[in-house]
Amino acid sequence: MIPVTLLRIPALSTSLFCRCGASVFQLQCRRTISKKARICDVLKSTHIGSDARVQGWVRSVRPQKDNLFLHVNDGSSLQPLQVVASSHLNTRDLTFGCAVDVTGTLERSPNKKQNVEIHAQHIKVVGECDPVDFPFKIKERHSLEYIRQFPHLRCRTNAFSSLLRIRSEATAAIQSFFRDNGYVHIHTPTITSNDCEGAGELFQVEPAGGKNVSDDPNPHFFSVPAYLTVSGQLQLEVMAGAFSAVYTFGPTFRAENSQSSRHLAEFYMAEAEIAFTESLEDLMKVMENMFKATTEHVLSRCADDVELFHKYIAPGHKDQVDLIMKRKFHVISYTEAIDILNNSTQNFTFSTEWGCDLQTEHEKFLVKHCGNVPVFVVDYPYDLKPFYARDNQDEPRHTAAAVDLLVPGVGELCGGSLREERLELLKGRLARTGLEETYAWYLQLREFGSTPHGGFGMGFERYLQCILGVHNIKDVIPFARFSHSCPL
Amino acid sequence: MIPVTLLRIPALSTSLFCRCGASVFQLQCRRTISKKARICDVLKSTHIGSDARVQGWVRSVRPQKDNLFLHVNDGSSLQPLQVVASSHLNTRDLTFGCAVDVTGTLERSPNKKQNVEIHAQHIKVVGECDPVDFPFKIKERHSLEYIRQFPHLRCRTNAFSSLLRIRSEATAAIQSFFRDNGYVHIHTPTITSNDCEGAGELFQVEPAGGKNVSDDPNPHFFSVPAYLTVSGQLQLEVMAGAFSAVYTFGPTFRAENSQSSRHLAEFYMAEAEIAFTESLEDLMKVMENMFKATTEHVLSRCADDVELFHKYIAPGHKDQVDLIMKRKFHVISYTEAIDILNNSTQNFTFSTEWGCDLQTEHEKFLVKHCGNVPVFVVDYPYDLKPFYARDNQDEPRHTAAAVDLLVPGVGELCGGSLREERLELLKGRLARTGLEETYAWYLQLREFGSTPHGGFGMGFERYLQCILGVHNIKDVIPFARFSHSCPL
Numbered sequence: 024m025i026p027v028t029l030l031r032i033p034a035l036s037t038s039l040f041c042r043c044g045a046s047v048f049q050l051q052c053r054r055t056i057s058k059k060a061r062i063c064d065v066l067k068s069t070h071i072g073s074d075a076r077v078q079g080w081v082r083s084v085r086p087q088k089d090n091l092f093l094h095v096n097d098g099s100s101l102q103p104l105q106v107v108a109s110s111h112l113n114t115r116d117l118t119f120g121c122a123v124d125v126t127g128t129l130e131r132s133p134n135k136k137q138n139v140e141i142h143a144q145h146i147k148v149v150g151e152c153d154p155v156d157f158p159f160k161i162k163e164r165h166s167l168e169y170i171r172q173f174p175h176l177r178c179r180t181n182a183f184s185s186l187l188r189i190r191s192e193a194t195a196a197i198q199s200f201f202r203d204n205g206y207v208h209i210h211t212p213t214i215t216s217n218d219c220e221g222a223g224e225l226f227q228v229e230p231a232g233g234k235n236v237s238d239d240p241n242p243h244f245f246s247v248p249a250y251l252t253v254s255g256q257l258q259l260e261v262m263a264g265a266f267s268a269v270y271t272f273g274p275t276f277r278a279e280n281s282q283s284s285r286h287l288a289e290f291y292m293a294e295a296e297i298a299f300t301e302s303l304e305d306l307m308k309v310m311e312n313m314f315k316a317t318t319e320h321v322l323s324r325c326a327d328d329v330e331l332f333h334k335y336i337a338p339g340h341k342d343q344v345d346l347i348m349k350r351k352f353h354v355i356s357y358t359e360a361i362d363i364l365n366n367s368t369q370n371f372t373f374s375t376e377w378g379c380d381l382q383t384e385h386e387k388f389l390v391k392h393c394g395n396v397p398v399f400v401v402d403y404p405y406d407l408k409p410f411y412a413r414d415n416q417d418e419p420r421h422t423a424a425a426v427d428l429l430v431p432g433v434g435e436l437c438g439g440s441l442r443e444e445r446l447e448l449l450k451g452r453l454a455r456t457g458l459e460e461t462y463a464w465y466l467q468l469r470e471f472g473s474t475p476h477g478g479f480g481m482g483f484e485r486y487l488q489c490i491l492g493v494h495n496i497k498d499v500i501p502f503a504r505f506s507h508s509c510p511l
Numbered sequence: 512m513i514p515v516t517l518l519r520i521p522a523l524s525t526s527l528f529c530r531c532g533a534s535v536f537q538l539q540c541r542r543t544i545s546k547k548a549r550i551c552d553v554l555k556s557t558h559i560g561s562d563a564r565v566q567g568w569v570r571s572v573r574p575q576k577d578n579l580f581l582h583v584n585d586g587s588s589l590q591p592l593q594v595v596a597s598s599h600l601n602t603r604d605l606t607f608g609c610a611v612d613v614t615g616t617l618e619r620s621p622n623k624k625q626n627v628e629i630h631a632q633h634i635k636v637v638g639e640c641d642p643v644d645f646p647f648k649i650k651e652r653h654s655l656e657y658i659r660q661f662p663h664l665r666c667r668t669n670a671f672s673s674l675l676r677i678r679s680e681a682t683a684a685i686q687s688f689f690r691d692n693g694y695v696h697i698h699t700p701t702i703t704s705n706d707c708e709g710a711g712e713l714f715q716v717e718p719a720g721g722k723n724v725s726d727d728p729n730p731h732f733f734s735v736p737a738y739l740t741v742s743g744q745l746q747l748e749v750m751a752g753a754f755s756a757v758y759t760f761g762p763t764f765r766a767e768n769s770q771s772s773r774h775l776a777e778f779y780m781a782e783a784e785i786a787f788t789e790s791l792e793d794l795m796k797v798m799e800n801m802f803k804a805t806t807e808h809v810l811s812r813c814a815d816d817v818e819l820f821h822k823y824i825a826p827g828h829k830d831q832v833d834l835i836m837k838r839k840f841h842v843i844s845y846t847e848a849i850d851i852l853n854n855s856t857q858n859f860t861f862s863t864e865w866g867c868d869l870q871t872e873h874e875k876f877l878v879k880h881c882g883n884v885p886v887f888v889v890d891y892p893y894d895l896k897p898f899y900a901r902d903n904q905d906e907p908r909h910t911a912a913a914v915d916l917l918v919p920g921v922g923e924l925c926g927g928s929l930r931e932e933r934l935e936l937l938k939g940r941l942a943r944t945g946l947e948e949t950y951a952w953y954l955q956l957r958e959f960g961s962t963p964h965g966g967f968g969m970g971f972e973r974y975l976q977c978i979l980g981v982h983n984i985k986d987v988i989p990f991a992r993f994s995h996s997c998p999l
Binding site: 061078097098099121124151153156175178187194209210211213214215216218224228245246250251258265266273288291298444467468469470471472474475500502504506511 | 662
């Protein structure tokens with residue numbers, strides 16, 4: 024058992040409890056000491072003079088002649104709580120990183136930065152932390168690259184704990200946005216037999232060792248090859264045919280052999296699908312509203328945490344975010360985008376001819392060209408888009424009703440389209456690629472009460488990169504998975 | 512293009528809009544007709560006489576001599592909206608299952624079951640539905656088994672759409688419960704290199720065709736074998752060491768070759784991990800509170816949908832749920848459970864000796880024995896539990912501080928434990944199974960600011976089975992995955 028230290032100074036003790044023999048001390052304490060409180064709540068408390076108990080990790084220890092000053096953090100906020108105790112309470116195991124259980128009295132703090140502090144009667148070290156072996160050092164500012172080496176410990180740094188609180192709030196904000204607007208939350212499957220866009224880059228799934236199907240002539244657990252989903256779109260289309268508006272928010276996968284700062288093998292997407300939608304304008308409105316509502320929520324609920332990023336990790340990024348929030352998002356067509364790129368003086372690595380896919384370098388240029396605000400690019404070449412994108416039936420440049428949202432610093436954040444609801448057009452396109460039978464179920468959606476509809480997906484990690492100014496996508500997800508890396 | 516029918520009766524039209532030539536009709540309409548409303552909102556509306564527009568699917572068509580009565584549903588509620596129109600508006604393509612866009616006036620309904628109805632000026636069929644080919648028939652009640660054959664269409668039935676609305680609300684309720692109680696939401700990874708409990712039954716993940724790593728001497732995309740997660744627990748333990756209280760809610764996987772009514776290859780789990788927790792009582796309190804808060808939320812927000820299940824699918828189940836909600840959950844020890852089983856007159860298929868795992872037949876018996884209320888079983892044999900379960904260091908019957916929650920009709924719903932926070936005990940146990948090196952990172956959590964902690968997981972589909980009385984787990988998930996079955 025990790026040795027625990029229990030210290031108290033009888034002379035200072037004003038509490039009515041714990042005046043008992045050592046053997047029953049713990050039991051007595053459990054029954055009588057005040058309820059544990061989260062530090063974020065204590066910091067807002069006005070109950071000066073009341074009993075208080077907090078538990079958390081020590082972020083700093085400053086012993087002075089008479090008094091000992093600790094900062095204790097329990098993860099509920101960036102700001103730690105100041106604990107003041109007699110210097111007699113200082114012991115060898117009270118170090119940076121150790122876990123403590125503190126009881127005392129809530130007092131007004133003379134410090135201008137906080138309202139209250141705890142005057143401790145007892146400090147119990149429940150878990151030691153050797154400051155020599157611990158990879159994070161007190162008073163040192165570690166880079167995101169450095170802490171990334173410790174996926175099991177980096178959440179104990181200020182930066183990454185702020186990130187995860189923001190991520191948690193942003194998740195809640197996205198869910199609230201859809202919920203408040205009448206969307207039904209659908210858990211689209213992780214394992215799927217359709218490869219959605221026929222795009223490759225899929226992970227395949229089979230039982231480890233194949234032992235579960237050894238008595239079976241069929242080589243596949245699911246009888247058919249099964250993959251990790253690249254998008255819940257097709258299943259959301261199923262559900263939009265019953266609920267009008269649906270969304271999903273969960274992990275999606277790409278088996279890309281990439282070490283880029285914008286790609287992960289496992290990442291989160293918020294996806295929505297809306298029946299009775301006849302225009303890209305309607306979709307763009309939802310995307311812009313979702314982005315702004317989520318960001319507003321995060322900025323107001325996680326002000327301290329966001330400030331850490333905007334101050335220390337991406338200085339100046341606050342102005343960028345303010346600009347995005349203030350302005351209406353731009354809309355340009357793909358054809359206009361190509362014209363802009365072709366008329367620019369910049370040399371691009373990739374081609375900018377009509378019909379070519381937009382690359383990250385193009386996306387970033389377009390965003391800058393439009394004044395560093397988000398840009399919707401609409402009506403992409405028909406041949407660039409998957410079978411389900413709605414045919415605009417235009418000439419001579421044949422386009423589909425697809426839209427991408429490009430944002431400063433990141434490039435593509437969202438992709439969406441109107442879906443081809445017209446049975447004959449969809450059938451024709453699938454037949455040309457030999458996929459008519461594979462998607463027989465999808466065609467049936469168009470036979471039975473089909474509606475004009477559309478939807479989009481937003482990469483959640485890229486969203487976090489965009490609002491926080493974080494360069495590397497590996498720094499905005501709790502456990503990053505990419506080629507050659509899957510610790511824990 | 513699916514032919515659309517646009518009908519109106521000029522004589523009845525009281526609207527100020529659409530009095531325009533056919534060619535600009537649609538454009539004009541878009542600009543001037545009243546905003547679309549969700550049917551659940553219309554049903555509660557008191558704006559009698561106002562313009563109204565709804566879009567949805569036809570659930571019934573009753574043509575009478577002068578009037579046409581439709582029921583239209585848009586998925587926002589179980590209850591459809593009654594639409595009344597002149598019988599002239601009836602056309603061949605206005606059938607059960609078709610998608611319609613209805614504009615008209617909101618009027619008080621003479622029907623006692625609803626407050627309002629729409630008197631339609633226009634009914635536009637936007638998507639036809641051939642009632643002969645459509646697998647669901649008007650006025651027929653289809654069994655859950657029957658509709659399960661149509662995973663892309665079953666959401667259009669009353670029963671399954673109710674289920675999915677309940678599932679969506681239950682998801683939100685679980686998230687609210689944790690959020691309101693200060694838990695940080697962590698997205699634990701789907702792909703992991705640890706096999707958590709060493710339990711086998713894992714799915715392995717590699718790129719399809721292996722093409723992405725063909726130029727690489729290492730056979731694995733992630734350099735190591737990678738699996739689909741069976742639990743986010745170990746990663747949550749990482750996070751509990753920074754945030755005190757964390758939770759995750761997402762898909763988990765078992766490669767079980769099972770066709771049982773209680774198992775899926777992909778299912779959802781709500782998992783929580785709480786630092787500074789020293790007793791199973793504290794964990795049980797969270798489990799019971801979560802169960803009751805979530806159920807209360809669902810019962811109040813989805814009354815109609817739940818009633819459908821309690822009336823038509825599991826008659827009498829309402830009493831069962833009421834009983835669960837009213838009573839405090841039972842607590843018995845594993846040793847008491849074995850005594851109860853051994854003293855019963857029932858013949859069990861599986862052994863009931865001390866040291867054996869509890870089987871479903873045992874779990875169901877214990878629940879009945881305790882009066883059909885949920886039962887916590889605590890302190891399981893040490894050798895039955897994974898390496899992380901906290902050693903109770905008791906004799907002669909050696910147990911670990913683990914707990915399962917058994918519920919009526921389902922059996923095991925939750926499993927949890929205190930985790931072994933003592934470095935030396937944990938090291939010893941891992942060393943005995945040769946896993947010390949594999950879990951070096953996990954041991955480090957105990958070296959740096961370790962705390963007593965514990966957590967649990969709840970099977971979300973089993974929870975839905977429990978409150979709704981649904982026999983087969985395949986009927987409570989949007990897209991069921993099990994051996995030999997992965998459509999869509």
